[in-house]
Amino acid sequence: MLSQSAKDGFDTLLTQALRQSLVPSDAACEVSVLANIGDIPEKKMVVLTVSSYLFRLMVMFYFNPDRGTQEHFARLNRLESAEMDEQSFMDAIAEAGNLCCGILNRDLGSFFPHIGMSTPNVIDTQCAAYLQTLNCEHIQHFAVDIDQSRRFHVSLTVSAYADIDFEVSAEELGGSTGELELF
Structure with missing residues (x-):
């Protein structure tokens, strides 16, 4: 069971x-x-999973494969939109999702041992209609409004396999993406 503090965290x-x-x-x-x-x-989404022995969470990044989205990800990668073909566009979206979940994975490591992360998968957003069948204890949808860009949407689902209670404080929030960790 997830406490409200854990859901907020x-x-x-x-x-x-x-x-x-x-x-x-x-x-x-x-x-x-x-x-x-x-x-x-949006019509498409990139799905990533972060899991431990205690929980599984999925993060879904919704997008439309259109010019506005391509311009945002080109800007994010400091490229000209014209330099991106369809494959590099999809790679940029998947990599942004990967980076986001990597940061989330790192930050959750302060609270939970043995956390792993999946590779990004691109699927149709019609699959989101079946989120309730995952028996998640927490489902949250977000709108991300970025200056000089478009609105993006993200969903979070969390399934717990044990009682989970943790609290996130301002000191635990990192301000950078950190260093590359080599194994």
């Missing part, structure tokens, strides 16, 4: 990771909670 750590991975360094963003998944208009 997962939400806080994800929103911090979103700010560090989806927002260009010269822009600001506002992350807000959406009450209804029906408010998410």
Whole structure:
């Protein structure tokens, strides 16, 4: 069972990771909670999983494969939009999701041992209609509004395999993406 503090902690750590991975360094963003998944208009999503022995969470990054989205990810990667072909565009979206979940994975490591992360998968957003079948204890949808860009949407689901209670404080929130860890 997830405590309310744990649900808030997962939400806080994800929103911090979103700010560090989806927002260009010269822009600001506002992350807000959406009450209804029906408010998410995008057609595709990148799905990643972060798991431990105690929980499994999934993060879904919604997007439309259009010019505005391509321009955002080109800007994020300091490229010209014209330099991105379809494959490099999809790679940039998947890598942004990977970076976000890597930050989330690192931050959750302060609370939980033995955490692993999946590789990104791109699927149709119609699959999101089946989130309830995962028997998640926590489902949250976010809108990410970025200056000089478009609105993006992200969903978080958390399934718990044990009682989970932790609290995130301001001191535990990192301000950088950290160093590359070699094994």
